[in-house]
Amino acid sequence: EPEVTQTPSHQVTQMGQEVILRCVPISNHLYFYWYRQILGQKVEFLVSFYNNEISEKSEIFDDQFSVERPDGSNFTLKIRSTKLEDSAMYFCASSGTGITKEQYFGPGTRLTVT
Amino acid sequence: AQSVAQPEDQVNVAEGNPLTVKCTYSVSGNPYLFWYVQYPNRGLQFLLKYITGDNLVKGSYGFEAEFNKSQTSFHLKKPSALVSDSALYFCAVRDGRDDKIIFGKGTRLHILP
Numbered sequence: 001e002p003e004v005t006q007t008p009s010h011q012v013t014q015m016g017q018e019v020i021l022r023c024v025p026i027s028n029h030l031y032f033y034w035y036r037q038i039l040g041q042k043v044e045f046l047v048s049f050y051n052n053e054i055s056e057k058s059e060i061f062d063d064q065f066s067v068e069r070p071d072g073s074n075f076t077l078k079i080r081s082t083k084l085e086d087s088a089m090y091f092c093a094s095s096g097t098g099i100t101k102e103q104y105f106g107p108g109t110r111l112t113v114t
Numbered sequence: 115a116q117s118v119a120q121p122e123d124q125v126n127v128a129e130g131n132p133l134t135v136k137c138t139y140s141v142s143g144n145p146y147l148f149w150y151v152q153y154p155n156r157g158l159q160f161l162l163k164y165i166t167g168d169n170l171v172k173g174s175y176g177f178e179a180e181f182n183k184s185q186t187s188f189h190l191k192k193p194s195a196l197v198s199d200s201a202l203y204f205c206a207v208r209d210g211r212d213d214k215i216i217f218g219k220g221t222r223l224h225i226l227p
Contacts, residue, residue, distance in 0.1 A: 004157075031213065033213070033214075035215075041219070042204075042217050042218065042219040042220065043158070043204065043206075043217040044217075045214035045215065045216070048213035048214060050213075055213055056212065056213045056214055058214070091157060091158060101208075101213070102148075102160070102163060103160075103215060104160065105150070105157045105158040105159075105160075106157055107156060107157035108157050
């Protein structure tokens with residue numbers, strides 16, 4: 001069964017550094033998403049991406065964040081200058097074009113900012 | 115604004131007993147409702163969804179959920195709990211006009227052997 005994959009599984013970085021989190025969505029999906037889950041809190045939507053542009057973003061997704069689909073398979077989330085409060089589990093998801101656009105989630109990348 | 119409420123932080127059920135995990139939602143448009151499960155150090159795994167049609171939907175691992183429009187609820191159920199069902203369960207809603215899924219805070223289900 002096809003699945004969303006994410007790398008790395010755990011990333012440790014120092015405050016102020018740039019990080020890139022990578023995702024490989026399910027191959028025939030056209031919608032891509034990033035969510036985050038701060039430890040002990042609920043899963044929060046960050047951004048959705050379709051047709052090479054952002055289709056929706058939350059207030060969390062400020063200028064420090066960017067997304068890109070650099071080739072036909074990868075979908076990346078970049079944080080330009082990490083803050084301590086960016087420490088969280090980041091989930092990538094993808095969906096097809098059906099009416100439900102059911103989202104399939106990857107296993108997540110745990111980002112620790114020190 | 116969309117929201118999801120899971121009133122219980124934890125639910126304890128003896129193995130073999132029926133279980134219910136509660137969820138209520140608020141959405142302005144047509145609701146698409148989902149349940150996801152998260153095992154330790156794992157991602158979010160899709161369990162089931164309600165889009166339209168029969169109010170009782172069946173999903174993976176013997177789980178089912180009942181959509182109640184008048185009570186704006188979508189409770190997760192299983193007739194006979196297994197110890198392996200112990201995990202964190204998230205109810206989620208998507209407004210049909212939006213891309214984003216809004217998650218509840220999660221309910222930890224603990225099945226006692």
